[in-house]
Amino acid sequence: MDTRLVNLVIDAARPRVLADFWAALLGWRVAVEEPDEIDVRAPETDGWDLDLVFVPVPEPKAGKNRIHLDLASRTPAHQAELVERALELGGRRVDLGQGAVPWVVLADPEGNEFCVLEPRDRYARTGAVASILVDAHDPAASADFWTRITGWPIQAREDDVLVGLRAPSGRGPWLEFLRNDDVKRVKNRLHLDIAPPAGADHTAAVSAILAAGAAPADLGGPPLPWRVLADPEGNEFCVLTPR
Template sequence: MSTRLACVVFDADRPRFVADFWAELLGWAVTIDRSDEVDVAAPDPDGADLALTFLPAARAKQGKNRIHLDLASRSFDHQRVQVDRALALGARRIDIGQGAVPWVVLADPEGNEFCVLEPREEYVDTGAVAAIVVDTRDPVRLAEFWSAASGWPVAHGGERWAGLRSATGLGSWLEFVRTPEQKSGPNLLHLDLTSFDDHAAEVARLRAAGAVPSERDVRNPEQGLSLADPETNEFCVLRAAHDCSTV
C-alpha cells in the first residue's frame, strides 16, 4: 500500500483564527496560510505528529462532533496548566454528559470539542496530541478499515474501543470509541490520507476495504478524491503533491 494518514481537517468559519488557537495551544506553527487553507504542524520536521488543516466552510454543527482530539499531559499540574492556557486562549468548559471523570472537556473558539487528559502511561511519548478519537458503533470494524487505509497496525481491539498507532511507536494514537449515536450530517472534522503511488489503484484498494462514495466533496477534486469510511465518515485521498503532514 502507498497511502498514509496526513492530517486532521477542520471545517472552519474563520480558518486562520481557529488555526492560531490550536498553534498556540499545542506549541506548533502555522506552515501554510492561504485564503483557502491554513495548516498547523509540529515544529520538529522529523516528528510523527499529524498536521491540522483548517478549511473555510459554512458550519452547521449538530450536536457533538464525531471526531475530536485528546491532548496529553505529563502530570496533574501540567494538565491544570494546559486547561488554564486553553481557557485563556478562548476555549470554554463544556458538559457533554461526561460526569465525574479525570479528564477535562473543553471546546475551541468554534465549538469543536477536545479533552485535556490526565497523565497516562500510554501517552507519554505521543507529543502534544495524545489521540485522534472517532465515535463509532463498531470500534473493531472501523479500526480494521483505518488500519488497512493508513498502514497503522491495530494495537488494541475490543468491544468498547480500539486503537491504532504507527508501527514506529511514535506520534498520536488513532482511537475508535463505541457510542450509541448514529452519524447525522457531515462531519466538521475529518481525516485525510495521502497517496504516494498510483492514486487510482489506491482508491480502488480502499473501496475494496469498505470505503464508499462520499455524499459531499471535502476537497478540491484536483487535490484528491472524496470518499467515506464504512460508517460514512468523510475523508479525502490526496495526491502526494498536496501532502499536508510533516511525517
C-alpha cells in the same frame, strides 16, 4: 496498501482564529497560510507527522463532533496548566454528561470538543496530542478498515469499547475508535486525509480503498483533484493526489 495519513482537516468559520488557537495551545506553528487553508504543524521533536489543516466552510457546527482530539498531560499540574491555557485562549468548558471523570472536556472557539487527559502511561510519549478519537458503532470493524488503508497497526484493545492504532514509528498520537451508539446525521467537521506515495497511481489507490470497504461520498461542489470517500461508518475522508 501504501496510502498513509497526511492531514487532519478541521472545518472552520474563521480558519485563522482557529489555527491561532490550536497553534498557541499545542505550542506548534502556522506553517502554511493560503486563502483556502491554514496549516498548523508540530515541531519534528513532537512526533506528529500530520498537519492540522483549517479550511473555510459556510455551515455552522451542528451537534457533537464524532471526531475529536485528546491532549496528553505529564502531571496533574501540567493538565491544569493546559486547561487554563485553553480557557485563556478562548476555549470553554463543556458538559456532555461526562459526570465525574479525571479528564477535562473543553471546546475550542468554534465549539469543537476536545479533552485534556489526566496523565496516562499509554500517552506518555505521544507529544502534545494523545489521540485522534473517533466515535464508532463497531470499534473493531472501524479499526480493521483504517489499519488497512493507513498501515498503522492495532496496538490496543479494551474489550469491545476501544481499539487503538499507532504509527509504525511508535511516535505521535494514537488513532482510536471508541464505542458510541449515536447516529451520524451531518457531515463531520473533522476528517482525515490520506495519500498514496509520490509516483503512485491515484485511481488505482482509490479503487483499492473502495475494495477495502469505503464508499463514494458526494458533498456537492465542483470537481476536485482528490476523491472524497466515506469509511464503513459514514465518516468522510479524502484520498489526496500522490505525494
